[in-house]
Amino acid sequence: MKFRSSKWLLAGALLTGLLSGCASTGNEGKASTTPASTPTAAAIETQTAVNVVPSPNFEPFGKYEEPVTFTMGLTKGDYSKLPQGDTPVDNVFTRFILNKVNVKVEPAWEIDASAYQQKVAISLAGGDIPDVLVVDQKTLNQLVESDLIADLSKIYEQTASPLLKEQYASYNGRIMNAATFDGKLMALPGTQVGGQHNLLWVRQDWLNKLQLQPPQTLTDVVGIAQAFISQDPDGNNKADTLGLLADPGIAGYYNTFHGLDTIFSLYGAYPRQWIKDQSGHVIYGSTAPEMKAALTEVSKLYKDGIIDKQFAVRKPGEDAGAIIASGKVGLVFGPWWGPYWPLSDALKNDPKADWKPFLAPLDENGKLRVYTQNPNNLFLVVSKKFAHPEAAIKFLNVQNQARYGLDPDALDMILKNQGTDGYWPIQLQVDYEDAVHRTYTSLKEAIDTGSDANLRHDFKAMYEAYKKNLENPGADPTVWAEATARYDGEALTFSDGLTKVDPVFFGRTATMETKWATLEKLENETLIKIVIGDMPVEKFDDFVQQWNKLGGNEITQEVAAAAAQ
Amino acid sequence: MRNRSESLIYHLMLLPGMLVLFLFSIIPMAGIVIAFQKFVPAKGVLHSAWVGMDNLAFMFQIPDSRQVFLNTIIIAAMKVVAGLAVPIIFALVLNELRSSWFKRTIQTIVYIPHFISWVILAGIITNLFSLDGIVNQLLSLFGVDPVMFLASNFWFRPILIGTDVWKEFGFGTIVYLAAIAGINPNLYEAAVIDGAGRFKQLMYITLPGVVPTIILLSTLSLGNILNAGFDQIFNLYNPLVYESSDIVDTYVFRVGLVEMQYGLATAVGLLKSIVAFLLIIISYMLARKLSNYRIF
Numbered sequence: 001m002k003f004r005s006s007k008w009l010l011a012g013a014l015l016t017g018l019l020s021g022c023a024s025t026g027n028e029g030k031a032s033t034t035p036a037s038t039p040t041a042a043a044i045e046t047q048t049a050v051n052v053v054p055s056p057n058f059e060p061f062g063k064y065e066e067p068v069t070f071t072m073g074l075t076k077g078d079y080s081k082l083p084q085g086d087t088p089v090d091n092v093f094t095r096f097i098l099n100k101v102n103v104k105v106e107p108a109w110e111i112d113a114s115a116y117q118q119k120v121a122i123s124l125a126g127g128d129i130p131d132v133l134v135v136d137q138k139t140l141n142q143l144v145e146s147d148l149i150a151d152l153s154k155i156y157e158q159t160a161s162p163l164l165k166e167q168y169a170s171y172n173g174r175i176m177n178a179a180t181f182d183g184k185l186m187a188l189p190g191t192q193v194g195g196q197h198n199l200l201w202v203r204q205d206w207l208n209k210l211q212l213q214p215p216q217t218l219t220d221v222v223g224i225a226q227a228f229i230s231q232d233p234d235g236n237n238k239a240d241t242l243g244l245l246a247d248p249g250i251a252g253y254y255n256t257f258h259g260l261d262t263i264f265s266l267y268g269a270y271p272r273q274w275i276k277d278q279s280g281h282v283i284y285g286s287t288a289p290e291m292k293a294a295l296t297e298v299s300k301l302y303k304d305g306i307i308d309k310q311f312a313v314r315k316p317g318e319d320a321g322a323i324i325a326s327g328k329v330g331l332v333f334g335p336w337w338g339p340y341w342p343l344s345d346a347l348k349n350d351p352k353a354d355w356k357p358f359l360a361p362l363d364e365n366g367k368l369r370v371y372t373q374n375p376n377n378l379f380l381v382v383s384k385k386f387a388h389p390e391a392a393i394k395f396l397n398v399q400n401q402a403r404y405g406l407d408p409d410a411l412d413m414i415l416k417n418q419g420t421d422g423y424w425p426i427q428l429q430v431d432y433e434d435a436v437h438r439t440y441t442s443l444k445e446a447i448d449t450g451s452d453a454n455l456r457h458d459f460k461a462m463y464e465a466y467k468k469n470l471e472n473p474g475a476d477p478t479v480w481a482e483a484t485a486r487y488d489g490e491a492l493t494f495s496d497g498l499t500k501v502d503p504v505f506f507g508r509t510a511t512m513e514t515k516w517a518t519l520e521k522l523e524n525e526t527l528i529k530i531v532i533g534d535m536p537v538e539k540f541d542d543f544v545q546q547w548n549k550l551g552g553n554e555i556t557q558e559v560a561a562a563a564a565q
Numbered sequence: 566m567r568n569r570s571e572s573l574i575y576h577l578m579l580l581p582g583m584l585v586l587f588l589f590s591i592i593p594m595a596g597i598v599i600a601f602q603k604f605v606p607a608k609g610v611l612h613s614a615w616v617g618m619d620n621l622a623f624m625f626q627i628p629d630s631r632q633v634f635l636n637t638i639i640i641a642a643m644k645v646v647a648g649l650a651v652p653i654i655f656a657l658v659l660n661e662l663r664s665s666w667f668k669r670t671i672q673t674i675v676y677i678p679h680f681i682s683w684v685i686l687a688g689i690i691t692n693l694f695s696l697d698g699i700v701n702q703l704l705s706l707f708g709v710d711p712v713m714f715l716a717s718n719f720w721f722r723p724i725l726i727g728t729d730v731w732k733e734f735g736f737g738t739i740v741y742l743a744a745i746a747g748i749n750p751n752l753y754e755a756a757v758i759d760g761a762g763r764f765k766q767l768m769y770i771t772l773p774g775v776v777p778t779i780i781l782l783s784t785l786s787l788g789n790i791l792n793a794g795f796d797q798i799f800n801l802y803n804p805l806v807y808e809s810s811d812i813v814d815t816y817v818f819r820v821g822l823v824e825m826q827y828g829l830a831t832a833v834g835l836l837k838s839i840v841a842f843l844l845i846i847i848s849y850m851l852a853r854k855l856s857n858y859r860i861f
Contacts, residue, residue: 125609248803310696312805313715319691517820518627521811524804532716532805550628 058158058390060397064102068391070131070382071108072425073123075116082423092413093423096402100409101394105132105425124148131386132395134190134428137178137507140379144181149381150389153185159390160188161397163406167191170433171375174502177565178376187379188396190428195436195493196255196335197370198262199357201343203330206233218266218297218361221331225306228330242329244301245320246311250527252285254373257334257342258320260298260307265369265501266361267294271527273371274505274559282504282560284552286523287544295530296537303533312528317342325349336436336489339481347477354474357489359497367499374506380428392426399424404431405456414457440490447487462486509558515551522547600832620832629816637812640725640793645786647730652737653779657767659738660745672742676735687800690728691715715801718809725801725810729794737782744778745771780855784848788841813837 057064074088082091089105098104108130111119120139123129129148143149168175171191179187200215202224207214210231215221225243227233234241247258252272264271270285277283285291301307308329314320323329325345332338339355346353359368380396382389402410403424417423432438443462446455452463465482474480508516526543529535548556595610600620602613624630655675662668678686694700694714701711714720752770761769795814802810813833821830853859 122609125612310713310716312803313691313695313713315688315691513826514623517816518629521629521804521807521816521819525807528804534805 056388056390058155060159060161060394061101062394063100064391067098067102067104068388069104069106070386070388070391070395071106072132073116073120073130073134074107074110074425075113075427076110077113077423079423088423089425091423092417093399093402094425096410096413097395097398100398101391103391103395105395129383131383132392132426133381133383134378134426135187135381136378137376140179140187140381143381144186148384149186150384150386151184151186152188152382152389152393153183155390155393156185156188159393159397161401163401163404164188164397164430167400167430167432172433174372175375179379187381188393188428188430189376190378190380191430191433192373192375192377193431193435194372194375194433195490196337196373197368197493197498198259198333198335199338199368199489199492200262200360201332201334201338201355201357203228203233204354204356205352206330209233209235214356215358215360216362216366218263221361222301222304222306225331229305233330234327240328242308242323243306244308244331244333245314245323245329246307246531247316247320248312248314248528249316249524250298250531254371255335256316257332257338258311258316259333262333262361262368262370263298263301264291264294265371266363267291267297268369269294270371270501270503272523273501273503274563275371275501275503282556282563284547284556284559285503286527287547287552292537292540295527295540299531299533299537302531307531312532321345327353336493337485339484339489341481343484344477344481347474347480351474351477355484357484357492359492363499365499368497369499369501371501371503374503375433376506378428380426396426396428396430399426400430405458411457434493434495436490437493437495439486440493443486444491504563505559507562509555509562511551511554511558515555518550519547519552519555522550597831597835599828600835602828604827604831616828620826620828621836623829624833624836627816629811632808633811633813633816636810637791637793637814640722640798640810640812641790643722643726644729644794645783645789647726648733648737648786649779649783651730652734652741653775655734656738656741656745656775657771660742660771661763661767672735672739674735675738678732679736681732683794683796683800686728686732687797690724690801694724716803716805718806721802721806721809725794725797729797740782741775741778744775748774780852784845784852787844787848790844791837791840 072089077088079088082088086092088110089107094105108123109119117136117139120129120133120135121142124139124142124146127146127148129143135143168189168191175189175191176185179185179189200221202215206212206228207224210227210233212224212227213220215224221244228241229243230239232239232241245258246260247253247256249259250271251259251261251264252270253259261271267290269288269290271291273285274282275285275288277288298307302309308314308323314323320332321342324332324342325348327346327350332343334343336357338357343353343355346355361368363369380392382392386392398407401407402414405411405414439459439462442455443459443466446452446459446463447466452460455463462482465479466487468476468479469483522543526535526540530537530540598610599613601615601617602610603616603619604610604613627633659668659671662671692698696711696713700714705711712720714724748770752774753766756766756770791813793812793814795812795818798810798812799815799818802815817830817833820826
């Protein structure tokens with residue numbers, strides 16, 4: 001009997017456990033839906049509030065007489081620095097904007113950044129989007145197709161601030177295309193600034209030690225690599241130093257470390273980029289005839305041991321980063337920001353590791369050949385149902401003006417709230433194409449004049465870092481990184497030293513959806529095998545043929561059509 | 566009457582497990598329909614376009630499908646076989662040890678790698694097999710030139726299988742040791758009286774005693790014949806060894822990640838499940854016939 005009742009007890013306990021589990025999940029479910037339903041009420045209020053506003057106001061910084069409110073999808077951030085009582089949509093930044101133009105923002109919903117695009121997709125499917133949204137290219141296309149967003153062409157002309165227009169103009173017309181459909185501007189694009197091409201980072205202390213000249217041509221680079229391999233630059237009497245690190249993908253990944261892009265471009269080859277050949281036809285860079293000579297050169301470099309023998313089996317990033325940190329290499333390709341990571345890791349182990357950037361290898365005209373990246377990333381869209389689309393643009397006007405330190409009224413607020421840039425409700429970066437080099441120019445001016453009085457508020461820390469690093473170079477890797485990236489690295493993003501090729505297409509076509517994985521596999525395999533010597537360079541022609549046959553032809557036509565638009 | 570209330574208790578105990586199974590395994594099966602759609606998350610299951618068997622057909626049309634399927638089956642089959650044989654042998658050997666303290670310690674140690682993720686193990690393995698890694702250093706003692714193991718299509722599969730067995734055999738060993746412990750000691754005593762030595766005891770008592778367990782574990786592992794181990798391969802491979810190691814899962818991962826083809830990914834998963842289901846039925850029937858193993 002006792003046995004039986006204990007069994008009943010067990011069964012009961014199991015069930016209760018399960019039910020209570022269910023109950024608590026039920027509660028959570030409710031808790032998470034509640035905030036989502038509140039904004040609906042707010043949205044209704046907004047509707048009525050909107051009706052009160054007498055007339056639209058298209059002045060870029062013109063203040064509405066009555067407050068205008070729009071709803072917006074927000075990402076959850078770290079709000080721990082917000083003062084008590086403030087919220088992501090009611091804080092010192094939003095009140096500043098309210099004060100300036102009388103525009104308010106209400107959350108339509110708030111969701112983790114990782115699930116944001118998904119959430120947007122769901123509201124899109126329901127046809128009920130918030131008044132204002134920041135979306136990616138794919139969602140933008142869907143929104144236009146579903147006819148849910150407003151045409152901003154006229155409003156942009158009337159309401160966008162001169163700063164915003166100037167910033168967009170710095171992309172020479174490359175930026176608005178992606179947001180323009182049938183000649184109508186359907187969104188305000190966020191920007192990805194240029195200047196993230198590969199420089200050659202060299203250990204200056206090793207150059208000095210081995211009495212080598214800084215590199216310019218590819219021959220110089222090879223000579224330095226040979227010296228670094230054979231002449232024991234780290235002075236530990238072991239032959240354990242490497243020449244040049246490389247990425248297993250060989251080249252073509254913009255804004256990453258260890259790609260051999262600038263060696264390929266010497267031969268006019270731009271792997272993985274959709275470019276126009278000399279006759280103006282769109283071609284996939286990896287299949288261009290120029291690749292053959294470039295691959296011959298690179299595979300020779302591998303055979304001669306200039307390129308790290310084991311690059312193929314190293315995980316991109318982490319493994320190479322560990323080699324840099326351990327001080328086994330003094331020659332790597334990477335963008336201007338390299339000092340932040342991975343280069344400063346070398347200083348943590350060896351404060352003398354003095355990485356310096358160079359424009360190398362240079363072509364016969366003495367320029368570094370680089371390609372540019374997709375200037376677009378995110379887009380600001382306004383719902384068709386929202387009565388005041390210009391309010392969103394005003395919001396962005398004020399926000400951008402303040403963010404870039406051009407609004408004297410905002411300076412005090414920004415200085416007091418350093419590190420809380422994330423509380424600007426519209427997370428859309430708009431900046432000049434050459435923003436990186438502009439930073440350098442103003443920093444250099446401050447250094448030359450010895451005063452940071454004219455320096456933008458957010459650049460002052462760089463100036464401090466530069467001065468601090470001068471006193472004791474390399475002592476603090478973080479300070480060194482800031483100084484070296486901003487002063488030495490950014491200096492080399494100036495246009496005069498570069499020959500730029502603009503790829504014509506960055507998106508994906510219909511055939512790519514089904515065939516790209518196959519083509520990419522073929523491409524990856526072929527490139528690495530030719531470099532490593534598993535496959536003779538002559539096979540490159542077979543690769544091109546096969547690539548075209550497996551769908552490359554079709555895709556090239558699609559890309560050409562898309563690029564012609 | 567007594568019987569009914571008795572079984573009611575057991576059914577109540579079963580209920581939570583069944584509910585969980587229903588909620589998390591049965592209901593999500595509705596998602597299988599994605600395999601027959603051109604699924605667009607924004608449109609959802611209800612509004613995505615139906616494409617019939619296109620996704621499945623496409624899987625066999627991709628030029629690499631032959632290579633990818635062959636790799637999958639070869640690697641998985643070798644893993645299944647090695648993964649069955651090694652723990653049996655190890656458990657039998659371990660069982661012959663006298664010191665139970667030593668036995669338990671070994672048993673625990675070989676079980677440890679089971680808990681380490683492939684992300685970490687891959688780093689360790691990459692290091693071991695690198696040009697200046699310990700394996701090549703040992704080989705150089707015998708005058709062998711360094712080999713780039715992880716870039717060699719000849720060596721990559723053996724390394725995959727070896728490391729997978731090393732990682733997982735501790736688990737099987739524990740199961741077999743438990744099975745061995747469950748054998749009636751009277752049998753051994755009787756055998757000793759009849760004059761059987763250690764080896765005879767092993768052959769005629771221990772081995773037949775664990776056969777049901779062997780069959781059970783084989784049955785379970787047969788369902789894995791299309792699972793060649795995504796985590797392991799993804800963390801170890803590089804384009805040079807695609808030829809010998811690109812499997813269905815890594816291929817679908819690349820297609821799915823870059824192209825976001827949910828329909829195709831689901832179709833592949835569905836096909837794998839169907840094959841696994843058939844194999845499990847077959848092996849269950851075999852197990853029933855061969856060793857009188859029954860679930861129902």
